Structures are given as structure tokens and as C-alpha cells.
Amino acid sequence: MAELGRAALVISLGLAAYALAAGGYAAATGRRRLSDSARNALVGCFLSTVVAAAVLASALARHDFSFVYVAQHTNRTLPTMYALSAFWGGQEGSLLLWLLILTGYSALAILVNRKLHRDLIAWVVPVLGGTATFFAFVLVVIASPFNTQTAPIDGDGLTPSLQNPYMVAHPPMLYLGYVGLAVPFAFAAGAMLSGRTDERWIVATRRWTLAAWMFLGFGQLLGAHWAYTEVGWGGYYAWDPVENAALMPWLAATAFLHSVMIQERKGMLKVWNMVLVALAFELSVFGTFLTRSGVVNSIHSFAQSSIGGWFLAFVVISSIFSLTLILWRLPLLKARTKLESAISREAAFLYNNLLLVALCLTILWGVVFPILTQLVEGESRTMGRPYFDFFLRAFGLPLLLLMGIGPLIAWRKASVRSLVRTLAWPIAFSVAVGITLLALGAGASKPGLIAYTFSGFVLATIAVELVRGTRATGSLFVLVSRNRRRYGGYIVHAAVVLAAIGIAGSSAYSTTHEVRLVPGQSTKIAGYRLTYEQTDPIVGDPNRTGDYAVLNVKGPWSGTLRTGVVTYTGFQETDEDVGIKTDWLRAQDLYVIANFTNGTNAVYFKILVKPLINLLWIGGIVFVLGSLVALWPDAREQRRLATRFAAAQA
Amino acid sequence: MAGVLAVFLVYTAVAGNSTPQVKPSQLARQAPGKISVVGTVVGPLRGSSHSSSGLRFGLEDIGDKSPVVQVVYRGDSPPPLFAVGRHVVVGGTYAGGQVLGNSILTKCPSKYTASAPKS
Amino acid sequence: MTWAWIVLGAVLAGGAVLGVALPFLRDPRPADDTIGAPSPREARRLALAEERDRALAALKELEFDHRTGKITDEDYRGLVSPLRQSAATALRALDAEMRETAAMDLPPPVPEPTPPPDEGTPPTPAPVPEPYPPPDEGTPPQAPDPEPEARRGQTLV
Numbered sequence: 001m002a003e004l005g006r007a008a009l010v011i012s013l014g015l016a017a018y019a020l021a022a023g024g025y026a027a028a029t030g031r032r033r034l035s036d037s038a039r040n041a042l043v044g045c046f047l048s049t050v051v052a053a054a055v056l057a058s059a060l061a062r063h064d065f066s067f068v069y070v071a072q073h074t075n076r077t078l079p080t081m082y083a084l085s086a087f088w089g090g091q092e093g094s095l096l097l098w099l100l101i102l103t104g105y106s107a108l109a110i111l112v113n114r115k116l117h118r119d120l121i122a123w124v125v126p127v128l129g130g131t132a133t134f135f136a137f138v139l140v141v142i143a144s145p146f147n148t149q150t151a152p153i154d155g156d157g158l159t160p161s162l163q164n165p166y167m168v169a170h171p172p173m174l175y176l177g178y179v180g181l182a183v184p185f186a187f188a189a190g191a192m193l194s195g196r197t198d199e200r201w202i203v204a205t206r207r208w209t210l211a212a213w214m215f216l217g218f219g220q221l222l223g224a225h226w227a228y229t230e231v232g233w234g235g236y237y238a239w240d241p242v243e244n245a246a247l248m249p250w251l252a253a254t255a256f257l258h259s260v261m262i263q264e265r266k267g268m269l270k271v272w273n274m275v276l277v278a279l280a281f282e283l284s285v286f287g288t289f290l291t292r293s294g295v296v297n298s299i300h301s302f303a304q305s306s307i308g309g310w311f312l313a314f315v316v317i318s319s320i321f322s323l324t325l326i327l328w329r330l331p332l333l334k335a336r337t338k339l340e341s342a343i344s345r346e347a348a349f350l351y352n353n354l355l356l357v358a359l360c361l362t363i364l365w366g367v368v369f370p371i372l373t374q375l376v377e378g379e380s381r382t383m384g385r386p387y388f389d390f391f392l393r394a395f396g397l398p399l400l401l402l403m404g405i406g407p408l409i410a411w412r413k414a415s416v417r418s419l420v421r422t423l424a425w426p427i428a429f430s431v432a433v434g435i436t437l438l439a440l441g442a443g444a445s446k447p448g449l450i451a452y453t454f455s456g457f458v459l460a461t462i463a464v465e466l467v468r469g470t471r472a473t474g475s476l477f478v479l480v481s482r483n484r485r486r487y488g489g490y491i492v493h494a495a496v497v498l499a500a501i502g503i504a505g506s507s508a509y510s511t512t513h514e515v516r517l518v519p520g521q522s523t524k525i526a527g528y529r530l531t532y533e534q535t536d537p538i539v540g541d542p543n544r545t546g547d548y549a550v551l552n553v554k555g556p557w558s559g560t561l562r563t564g565v566v567t568y569t570g571f572q573e574t575d576e577d578v579g580i581k582t583d584w585l586r587a588q589d590l591y592v593i594a595n596f597t598n599g600t601n602a603v604y605f606k607i608l609v610k611p612l613i614n615l616l617w618i619g620g621i622v623f624v625l626g627s628l629v630a631l632w633p634d635a636r637e638q639r640r641l642a643t644r645f646a647a648a649q650a
Numbered sequence: 651m652a653g654v655l656a657v658f659l660v661y662t663a664v665a666g667n668s669t670p671q672v673k674p675s676q677l678a679r680q681a682p683g684k685i686s687v688v689g690t691v692v693g694p695l696r697g698s699s700h701s702s703s704g705l706r707f708g709l710e711d712i713g714d715k716s717p718v719v720q721v722v723y724r725g726d727s728p729p730p731l732f733a734v735g736r737h738v739v740v741g742g743t744y745a746g747g748q749v750l751g752n753s754i755l756t757k758c759p760s761k762y763t764a765s766a767p768k769s
Numbered sequence: 770m771t772w773a774w775i776v777l778g779a780v781l782a783g784g785a786v787l788g789v790a791l792p793f794l795r796d797p798r799p800a801d802d803t804i805g806a807p808s809p810r811e812a813r814r815l816a817l818a819e820e821r822d823r824a825l826a827a828l829k830e831l832e833f834d835h836r837t838g839k840i841t842d843e844d845y846r847g848l849v850s851p852l853r854q855s856a857a858t859a860l861r862a863l864d865a866e867m868r869e870t871a872a873m874d875l876p877p878p879v880p881e882p883t884p885p886p887d888e889g890t891p892p893t894p895a896p897v898p899e900p901y902p903p904p905d906e907g908t909p910p911q912a913p914d915p916e917p918e919a920r921r922g923q924t925l926v
Contacts, residue, residue, distance in 0.1 A: 003771065007778035011785050018789060030804045036792035044788045051781060122804050198815050233729060265823060370671055382671045382686055384741075408839065411827070412848075422839060468837035514726055516700060574731065595727035597698065604700060604727045644818045 002067060005055035005146040008048045012099065013136035015045040019129030027122035027193065035122045039110055042125055045132055046103035053100045056093060056145050060084055066151040069093060075157035082163050088171045089158060091292060091307065092145035097172065098288070099135040101179040105208075106132065109183045113204050120200060123190035131182055134314050142307055160543075160568040161575050166226035173219035174246060178284040180212025181249060184256075185281035188274055189322065192329045202260050202273075203641060207631055209260075209277075213253045214627035220246050221620035232576035234512070234591055234608045236616070239388040241367045245287030248360050248367075252280035255356035262349045265411075270333040271326065272353055278322035283360070286315050290367065341413035348406040352399070359395040363388065393447045397454060400500055403493050404458035407465060426460035448508030455497045455504075462490050462497075480629065488630025495626055498619035505612025506589075514606045526609040528555035528590060535601070536562075544568055548577070549594045549603050557583045563594040563605075582614060589613050669741070674709045675716040677744060685744040692718050693734040699723050709749070712737055723751040731756040810870065817863040824856035 023038030056069070060083045065071040073086040088094040106128040110121050139145070184205040191201035223243070224236040237243060256276035262269045293308020326333070339346055366383040374380035408422050420427070433456035434449065442449045469479045480487040513525045522531035531552045538546045548564030563579030581590040588611040595604040671686040692708035699705040705728065708718035721740055732738060732754055742751035807815065831852055835845040
């Protein structure tokens with residue numbers, strides 16, 4: 001059966017290469033049948049990849065250990081759900097998932113748009129085909145999931161720390177996001193290649209970009225939640241290179257999503273948009289290069305692999321391609337209208353672009369710094385947490401403020417007086433919030449206080465918009481359903497504010513305390529009194545050994561907390577099973593990590609109280625809701641667009 | 651504006667918070683100061699990070715039998731994945747031929763290694 | 770069982786080749802094998818349609834912002850006329866473009882029929898007395914405002 005998988009991948013490679021070569025030639029010379037043929041090849045590539053994926057999935061489900069990949073990542077006792085999730089648990093399988101999603105998205109995008117945008121699609125096919133060719137090549141030549149062996153009795157199994165629902169959801173969600181950015185990139189490249197100056201490519205890919213951005217954002221939050229609850233070091237984001245690898249394309253995509261609105265309304269920022277969409281795509285492939293190559297030390301240790309070189313080459317080649325395209329088409333992209341005033345909504349969007357790109361690039365700089373210093377000085381140096389935290393505050397706080405000002409500032413030119421008048425209520429509200437928080441002691445952290453005040457400002461602006469809009473239309477539902485993009489966007493802004501409050505609270509105002517306790521002793525932290533009562537060993541489980549410390553908690557919340565250390569026999573792996581109590585009423589988490597000592601009954605407890613952390617997770621849910629509202633198809637908008645294209649083709 | 655940003659970035663990179671990250675075999679050439687060492691943990695593990703004498707262990711190059719460097723780690727309990735044979739990143743200061751560590755980062759055991767054909 | 774997979778693989782490969790060859794098999798001698806790239810005329814019309822949509826959307830947004838109180842009456846008065854002008858201009862330009870295309874696409878004019886043979890000059894008719902001049906109806910009404918046109922495509926939220 002592995003032969004079928006291998007054959008299917010070879011066929012995928014052939015079809016993708018044909019889509020690239022024939023599609024490019026057909027688009028350049030304007031041949032319809034050849035272009036249709038290339039398009040069919042790309043769709044066929046998807047079908048062939050489905051076959052390959054089905055072969056791997058079936059082998060995983062059947063525990064077919066003659067597949068080297070299956071033996072390396074599963075064993076007989078592994079539940080089917082995790083056996084299937086091992087599909088993306090290793091290098092080759094995750095590459096196959098990437099190719100599957102890429103070809104799936106490509107087939108869908110070109111089939112949906114084939115009638116309406118024939119000459120644009122003619123160019124989109126070779127661009128997507130080129131990307132698919134690269135991944136298919138890597139899968140066929142470098143990292144095949146279909147290597148075989150004489151089947152051992154049992155496989156190596158999946159690391160216990162990966163046997164949780166997060167492993168099932170987090171990687172596919174991220175990939176749906178990463179790979180999704182290839183579609184708007186291909187359409188943008190297609191627009192430039194076909195020499196069109198209109199906005200068809202933006203209209204065609206608007207929902208794709210939004211969906212990919214939503215998946216990427218949500219996937220990152222899943223990862224953060226996983227780190228917080230399962231990995232158990234007390235945090236949710238470590239500025240680790242692999243984490244940053246997902247954050248950077250997301251920031252670029254955020255800038256792009258906003259910036260295209262200006263191109264649609266005013267015909268400005270065209271060059272910015274081409275650069276942003278290319279940046280988002282290149283960063284997503286660069287991210288996967290960082291993750292797989294082992295070139296930067298990361299808490300997610302993936303061993304040094306030669307595959308990194310190929311990915312780097314692809315990123316370099318496609319970046320040169322994008323840059324050349326943009327420079328070649330620069331005359332076409334020049335805006336006809338100029339920015340009239342530094343205080344206007346257009347200007348606000350421009351500042352938004354600048355801040356997001358600045359944040360993205362500073363993170364990129366911090367990530368590649370060890371590689372660059374290694375090359376230049378012969379000795380690698382890393383950037384620590386303080387570097388990233390500083391820039392997050394330096395760029396993130398102004399961005400937060402801009403989220404409130406942007407929607408309320410007037411187009412073209414706004415006078416400071418009219419701006420202040422519109423923002424009167426939100427400013428007053430945020431000042432009140434700031435003073436109250438100062439009185440409550442939030443002044444302990446200046447950035448935290450600023451973050452809270454700005455958050456109050458933005459929430460007030462959103463509330464004002466909703467109230468005014470509802471009063472004008474009579475119904476909130478009608479208001480939102482008639483302006484889905486705008487109000488979906490406001491809901492997403494509210495989600496970002498919630499996340500900002502959660503991040504500020506849990507980092508700027510958290511309390512940490514490490515203490516050594518013997519049974520009977522207690523300690524106090526942030527109004528809680530924790531008493532270490534006893535240790536319960538794990539009994540009766542053939543796969544796990546370990547101990548759980550039982551703590552009695554009295555305070556704003558009273559009850560029992562269990563926290564322990566678990567060793568998985570057979571894997572020689574030890575995991576923290578931290579005790580977390582989420583106190584909804586007080587909006588904070590009580591988080592306890594246990595560290596047992598050898599030979600004594602004393603236990604070292606690291607106790608953290610993290611205020612408002614749950615707003616980060618709630619913000620994630622609201623983020624998805626807002627994105628869905630903005631994504632929802634609008635019949636009236638479709639009709640209007642249909643008449644626009646009909647008029648052109650009449 | 652891009653120019654200003656570039657200058658700013660270069661400045662922070664040069665003057666800012668960066669820490670050299672080295673392998674144990676490179677430590678001998680290192681001047682005393684802030685350091686970050688990446689290597690494999692070598693036993694035996696002695697002592698405790700909470701005591702005054704600290705948790706003592708050795709560190710050698712990953713994948714290479716190099717001279718072992720002594721590490722004295724004081725501070726929070728090391729992360730649970732910390733064990734002999736693990737790949738870790740120890741942050742701290744290098745002085746007197748020893749690494750005085752105050753942070754340990756262990757790696758999450760996900761497997762993106764290349765699948766080698768065994769038959 | 771390996772041969773079963775080989776057969777499946779061959780079927781997959783065959784399907785791939787078929788899919789790729791399909792456009793050529795379906796249409797071996799096409800009348801026109803070019804990709805319908807839009808002519809300069811079509812491109813111009815698309816650009817004008819986008820211009821129109823942009824102007825109408827800006828007007829609609831201004832009206833909405835005014836209704837929800839984000840823009841004061843005085844700011845509104847100042848902003849609405851230029852926007853209406855540009856919307857009207859865009860609509861007129863698009864209309865002109867459409868009419869020009871329609872005119873160009875008219876079927877070729879039917880040739881005048883041959884004139885009947887000369888039947889001789891008709892007799893001069895009797896002079897018709899001048900009718901009384903019509904009463905003065907005053908100045909004719911003004912040309913209609915461009916505004917109703919601008920409102921045409923707009924649906925109030």
C-alpha cells in the first residue's frame with residue numbers, strides 16, 4: 001500500500017509541475033485550452049494528494065508498522081484519535097498535511113473564480129502550482145512518509161505530553177491559517193502578472209484572507225492555552241522562535257486586512273498591499289523553515305534537519321520573485337489620490353500599517369539575531385524576553401489606542417476639534433477608568449495601567465458605535481447584518497481588547513511565590529492561605545507513576561487543589577500536572593506547580609496568582625465570533641459585485 | 651521612517667539586551683559575563699537549586715563528547731523535563747570556569763526528525 | 770495484494786493524464802483559443818464601475834455617519850456636495866461609456882431603399898394661414914438635478 005502512496009505523491013509532483021510550467025506558458029501566450037488544462041492539473045494534484053493522505057491515515061488507523069512513519073509515531077495501545085493525529089506529529093506527515101491543505105485551497109479558489117476572472121486565474125494557477133511543486137518535491141525526494149521496513153512488533157508510540165486534545169486541534173488549525181495565506185498571495189501575484197490595475201483580486205480573496213487569519217489567530221491561542229494548562233510553567237507565551245513563527249505572519253496579515261480597505265475605498269496604498277500580502281506569505285513559509293530546520297534553539301526542539309536548506313531556498317526564490325514583480329509593476333500601482341491630512345482615517349490606517357509591520361519586523365529581528373550573529377561574529381547571541389516585551393509595549397499600546405480612534409475619525413481630513421468632540425464620551429470614560437484603577441493600586445505597573453486605560457477607551461468607542469448605530473437603524477441585529485464587515489470588525493476589536501486586558505493583568509499584576517513546605521505547613525499569597533496536607537502516590541496505573549500533592553486553600557476561594565508530577569513508564573518522560581483554580585468571581589487564576597524532593601517529604605511549591613488571565617481565552621472565542629460575522633456572505637453585496645462585473649463584460 | 655526604524659533596531663541589537671549563546675566547548679574562549687549555554691545534561695545531579703550550594707551538574711556539547719563544563723544552578727526548581735541526557739539551555743553568568751545558572755530551559759519532545767528507512 | 774495497489778496507482782495516473790488532456794479532447798478545433806482577457810474598453814468600463822461603486826459607497830457611508838451622529842450637520846453639508854459631484858461624474862462617465870459601446874455595437878445601418886421614379890413636381894398647395902401665436906408660458910423648467918441620479922443606486926440603511 002505504501003507504493004500507492006508513493007505513486008500518488010509522484011503524480012502530485014508531476015501535476016503540480018505541469019500546472020506551473022504549462023500554466024505559466026498558457027498565461028503568457030494567452031492560450032485558453034492549455035490554461036484550462038493547467039487548471040485541471042492543479043485540481044488533479046489535490047485529488048492525488050487526497051489519495052496519498054488516505055493511504056497514510058489508513059496506515060495510522062490500522063497500526064501498520066511496516067510504514068516507518070507509523071512505527072515512529074504510534075503504538076498499539078494508542079487510542080485511534082491520537083493515532084490519527086500522529087499524521088501531523090512528525091516531519092513527513094505534517095508536510096503532507098501542508099500539501100493537502102494547499103492543493104485543497106488552490107482547487108477551491110480556482111474553481112470558484114474560474115468563470116468570472118479568467119485571465120487572472122490563468123496566472124494564479126502557475127503561482128499556486130509552483131508552491132505545490134516545492135512541497136511535493138520535498139515529499140517525494142527528501143522526506144517521504146512512505147518509507148517501509150519489516151514491521152516491528154510494536155511502534156515507538158506518541159510522547160505522552162502530546163496525547164491530549166490540543167494535539168488534535170492546534171496543528172491543523174495553524175496549517176489552515178499558514179497555508180491559507182498562499183491564496184491571496186497567488187491572486188496578488190496574478191494581478192501583477194496580468195497587468196490589471198483593478199481590485200478584482202482583492203474582492204476575490206477577501207474572505208480567504210479573513211478565514212486564514214482567523215484560523216492562524218485561533219490556532220495560536222490554542223497553543224497558548226496548551227502551554228498554560230498542560231506544559232505547566234506558569235505562562236502562555238515565551239517569545240520562543242516557533243511561537244513567533246506563527247505570530248509574525250499573523251501580524252502582517254492583520255496589516256493587510258486593514259490596508260486593503262483603503263485600497264477599496266480610496267485607491268490608495270496599493271504598493272503597501274502587495275508588499276504586505278507577499279510578506280505574510282513569505283513569513284508563513286519562513287516560519288515553517290524555522291520550525292523544521294532546528295536552526296534556532298527553541299523550546300520546541302525539532303532536531304537539526306537538512307530540510308531547512310530547501311525551505312530557505314524556496315523563501316529566498318519566492319521573495320525575489322515577489323520583489324521583482326512589485327518593482328516591475330510599480331508604475332501601475334502608483335496611487336492617483338494622495339494623503340490629504342495626517343489626521344484622517346486614511347492616515348490612521350497608514351499608522352496602523354506602520355506599527356504592525358514595525359512590531360512584526362522587530363520580532364523577526366529578534367528571531368534571526370542568533371543566526372546573524374553566528375554568521376557575522378562566529379558566536380551566536382540571543383535576544384531575551386526584555387527585548388520582545390519592550391517592543392510589544394512600544395508598538396502594541398499605540399495600536400490599542402489607534403483601534404479606538406480609527407473607526408471614529410473622519411475620512412480625508414479631520415479637525416482636532418471635531419475629533420475630540422466625537423471621542424468625548426470614550427475619553428471621559430477611559431480617564432475615569434484610569435483614575436479608579438490608580439486608586440485601586442494599578443499604578444504599580446505603568447504599562448499595565450496604560451493598557452487598561454486604553455482598553456477602556458476602545459471598549460467605550462465600540463459601545464458608542466453600537467449605540468449610535470442601533471438608534472439609527474432601530475435594531476442591533478439589522479445594524480450588524482447590514483454592515484457585517486464593519487461590525488464583525490468591531491467585535492474582533494473588542495476581542496483584541498479583552499486579550500490585551502488579560503495579557504496586561506496576568507503579566508503586569510501577577511504575584512509569584514516559591515516556598516518549601518512539609519505536610520502541615522502553610523503559606524500565604526495574594527489573600528489565599530495554602531496548607532500542604534499530604535502526598536497521594538499514583539496507584540494501579542501500569543503506564544504512569546508519580547505523586548500528587550494535596551493543598552487545602554482558604555481565601556477568596558476555598559477548596560482543595562491537587563498538583564503533581566507524573567512519570568510515563570516506557571517513555572522516561574516526566575510531566576507537571578499543575579493545579580489550576582480559575583476563580584471566575586475574582587477573575588484570576590490560582591496556579592500551583594509542585595516539585596518533589598528526593599528522600600524528604602518536603603515539597604517545593606511555585607504558586608502564582610494571575611489576574612484576568614481568562615479574558616485572554618474569552619477573547620479568543622469572541623475573536624472567532626467576530627471573524628465569522630465579518631465572513632458571513634452578504635447577498636446584497638454579491639448582487640452589487642455581480643452588476644459591476646456584468647457591466648464590464650456587457 | 652523606515653530608515654529611523656532600521657537605525658533604532660541596529661542600536662538595540664548592538665547596545666541592547668542580547669546575550670551570547672554558546673556551546674560548552676566554546677566557553678573556554680568566553681569572557682566572564684552574562685551567558686547562555688546550550689548542551690546535554692551530564693550526571694550526577696547533586697544538591698538542590700534552593701540550597702546555598704545550588705544544584706550541580708555537568709553540561710557537554712549536544713551530539714559531541716566534549717569536555718564537560720560544571721554548572722551551579724540556583725533559583726526556582728528546574729522544569730520537570732530536566733534530567734540527565736536532556737538538551738537544555740542554561741542562562742546565567744560565566745565566571746571562574748564555571749557557569750552560575752539562574753534559568754533553565756528544557757525542550758519539548760516533539761518529533762520532527764527525518765524518518766530514516768530501516769529496512 | 771500489491772498488484773491491486775499498482776492497478777489503483779495506474780488508474781490514478783491515467784485519470785491525471787485524462788484530466789490534463791480533457792480541454793484538448795473536448796475542443797480539438799476551437800474557433801477561438803484565446804483567454805478572454807478584457808479589451809481596453811472592458812478594462813475602462815470595469816475601472817469606471819469601480820469608481821462608481823467607490824463614490825456611492827462613500828456617499829452611503831457619509832449619510833450613515835451623519836445619521837448616527839458621528840458627523841455634525843455642518844461637516845456633513847461641507848462634505849456631501851463634493852461626494853455627490855464625484856458620484857454623479859462617475860455615473861455619467863459610466864453611462865457615456867455604456868452608450869458609446871451600445872452605439873458601436875448597433876447592427877450596420879440598413880441601406881436606403883432606391884428612390885421611386887420621378888413622378889413630376891407636385892402642385893403648390895394653397896397657403897395655410899398663420900395660426901395665432903400660443904400664449905406666453907413663461908420660462909421652461911430647469912434641467913433636472915443630478916441628485917436623483919446619485920440616489921438611484923443607493924439603499925438607505
